[in-house]
Amino acid sequence: MIELQDIGKTFSKGAQTFRAVQNVNVRVDPQSVVAFIGPSGCGKSTLLNMIAGLYPPSEGRVRYNGRTVGDVNTDVGYMTQKDNLLPWRAVLDNVALPLELAGWPPAKRYDAARAMLAHVGLDGFEQKFSSELSGGMRKRVCLARMLLHGPQVLLLDEPFAALDPQLRIAMHDLLLKLWAENRQTIILVTHDLMEAITLADRIVVFSKRPARVAFEGIVDLPRPRDVDSIRFTSRFHEIYTAFWERLRQEYDEVTP
Numbered sequence: 159m160i161e162l163q164d165i166g167k168t169f170s171k172g173a174q175t176f177r178a179v180q181n182v183n184v185r186v187d188p189q190s191v192v193a194f195i196g197p198s199g200c201g202k203s204t205l206l207n208m209i210a211g212l213y214p215p216s217e218g219r220v221r222y223n224g225r226t227v228g229d230v231n232t233d234v235g236y237m238t239q240k241d242n243l244l245p246w247r248a249v250l251d252n253v254a255l256p257l258e259l260a261g262w263p264p265a266k267r268y269d270a271a272r273a274m275l276a277h278v279g280l281d282g283f284e285q286k287f288s289s290e291l292s293g294g295m296r297k298r299v300c301l302a303r304m305l306l307h308g309p310q311v312l313l314l315d316e317p318f319a320a321l322d323p324q325l326r327i328a329m330h331d332l333l334l335k336l337w338a339e340n341r342q343t344i345i346l347v348t349h350d351l352m353e354a355i356t357l358a359d360r361i362v363v364f365s366k367r368p369a370r371v372a373f374e375g376i377v378d379l380p381r382p383r384d385v386d387s388i389r390f391t392s393r394f395h396e397i398y399t400a401f402w403e404r405l406r407q408e409y410d411e412v413t414p
């Protein structure tokens with residue numbers, strides 16, 4: 159269970175300070191998928207960074223399984239907006255990096271990395287470099303690298319934003335399958351309402367900066383979900399329309 163309790167975050171630059179996040183309270187149940195949606199720059203990545211324990215909140219606290227997060231949370235796998243693949247390393251060495259840093263011997267870490275690459279559909283790409291891969295393949299490499307140490311929580315910061323719609327749907331399919339196998343707790347930051355409804359159990363919408371929870375709602379679509387058909391169901395359409403109405407009001411306030 160992840161709990162954001164009265165979270166505030168203020169950044170300072172020189173003599174100036176500004177508030178990125180204010181009074182955020184969110185609960186994420188174990189094994190659930192929660193999407194964060196909000197205007198650009200409102201503070202969503204800042205929230206993920208605090209959940210990962212990369213820096214502390216200025217106010218309030220992040221609780222993980224009943225403990226206050228005070229340091230980097232090693233149960234968390236974090237896929238940042240940029241893929242951060244090392245261009246001078248082949249795919250296999252990129253994926254195996256976390257295990258290398260953890261001191262695993264080469265044979266063991268390469269076996270694990272190969273198996274994970276096959277799992278995300280990249281069998282045969284082990285010796286390629288990131289410059290030789292498509293955007294979707296790079297995202298798969300990042301997923302494989304993140305999943306390799308078996309994190310119980312996945313923080314995904316706009317993971318598929320740069321992909322074309324077909325690739326994005328293929329990645330949704332992969333993520334749904336991976337979740338069905340492992341049931342991690344997932345927090346997904348996205349600007350794409352269709353993506354949020356396809357993947358999430360609950361959607362939390364944030365206000366413009368400083369990020370506050372504007373509203374939240376349940377996505378009561380049954381699982382397992384089939385990406386090819388789910389978007390065309392009447393329930394999907396109803397959920398989309400309900401969220402879109404509220405989102406439009408929220409975004410209207412943002413747009414001058």
Ligand SMILES: Nc1ncnc2c1ncn2[C@@H]1O[C@H](COP(=O)(O)OP(=O)(O)OP(=O)(O)O)[C@@H](O)[C@H]1O
Pocket residue numbers: 169170178196197198199200201202203204205367
């Ligand atoms: N470490 C930092 N130091 C100073 N300011 C920061 C830092 N991290 C984020 N900010 C600022 O906090 C605000 C919120 O940034 P954040 O990246 O969390 O927004 P976001 O909602 O994820 O945006 P987007 O949807 O565009 O990715 C921005 O104005 C950003 O410049």
